[in-house]
Amino acid sequence: MVLAIGREILVIGVVGAGRMGRPMLRRLAEAGHEVRVLGRSPEARRALEGEPAQVVTEAAEVAEGADAVLVCVYSDDQVREVCLEGGLPAALPGEAVLVVHTTGSPHTVEAIAALGIDVVDAPVSGGPHDVAAGRLTLFVGGAEDTVARVAPVLSSYADPVLHVGPLGAGQRVKLVNNTVFAAQIGLLAHAARLGRRLGVDETVLLDALTHGSAASRALTGVVRRGSVAEFARSTAEFLGKDLDVVKAVAGELGADLGVLAAVLDAATPGQHD
Numbered sequence: 632m633v634l635a636i637g638r639e640i641l642v643i644g645v646v647g648a649g650r651m652g653r654p655m656l657r658r659l660a661e662a663g664h665e666v667r668v669l670g671r672s673p674e675a676r677r678a679l680e681g682e683p684a685q686v687v688t689e690a691a692e693v694a695e696g697a698d699a700v701l702v703c704v705y706s707d708d709q710v711r712e713v714c715l716e717g718g719l720p721a722a723l724p725g726e727a728v729l730v731v732h733t734t735g736s737p738h739t740v741e742a743i744a745a746l747g748i749d750v751v752d753a754p755v756s757g758g759p760h761d762v763a764a765g766r767l768t769l770f771v772g773g774a775e776d777t778v779a780r781v782a783p784v785l786s787s788y789a790d791p792v793l794h795v796g797p798l799g800a801g802q803r804v805k806l807v808n809n810t811v812f813a814a815q816i817g818l819l820a821h822a823a824r825l826g827r828r829l830g831v832d833e834t835v836l837l838d839a840l841t842h843g844s845a846a847s848r849a850l851t852g853v854v855r856r857g858s859v860a861e862f863a864r865s866t867a868e869f870l871g872k873d874l875d876v877v878k879a880v881a882g883e884l885g886a887d888l889g890v891l892a893a894v895l896d897a898a899t900p901g902q903h904d
């Protein structure tokens with residue numbers, strides 16, 4: 632279901648004010664929420680000067696008195712460090728909701744919930760420009776009442792906010808999404824190779840395909856970068872870590888990637904010569 636926009640003013644903590652977290656905190660402040668953001672190092676605190684948020688130095692300070700805390704760090708390992716090994720869990724108020732935006736293993740959010748914390752997993756689809764425009768897509772997993780409590784926060788910067796199932800479902804949907812996206816890049820690599828064999832220039836072919844039924848978000852990104860190989864290189868860092876997670880989770884659950892597995896290698900830089 633798609634959640635409606637709420638109007639309540641809340642105290643929000645942010646851990647991970649990077650390329651995605653920073654526009655989130657700006658949108659939250661614009662919506663009238665009180666925002667607190669973690670800046671552990673002097674460099675991080677200097678980078679946050681001028682942002683519409685109170686900068687604190689410890690994770691526990693981010694959680695103090697908060698209605699919700701957003702975790703938007705880079706990797707699943709960093710989520711575990713912040714939410715399982717640091718001081719954040721003990722500092723969360725009883726009614727606070729922890730929102731994990733980082734794409735990772737569904738087992739991580741389940742481990743956080745086992746501490747007695749109200750948590751939702753809400754991995755993102757989109758970029759900083761989507762956050763700034765309030766049109767970021769979120770795949771949200773969690774109990775209905777917990778998701779409803781955090782809806783006013785998420786709706787400050789995301790639309791649609793899709794509640795896709797119980798805790799962990801958001802991560803599962805996002806991992807499938809990124810697997811399909813990577814597979815599309817792999818298919819485009821094969822398509823470009825076929826085009827060359829047929830005597831069609833790759834740039835001309837790919838631009839033409841954007842106007843036909845083969846059009847996709849992956850194809851649009853490829854055309855913007857100029858080639859399949861260049862687009863694969865530009866997405867390798869974030870797609871690579873997500874594909875590692877989906878392969879691990881699929882293995883643990885006995886799931887088969889099927890035909891998707893056959894084209895994923897072609898989405899890897901170096902496979903397009």
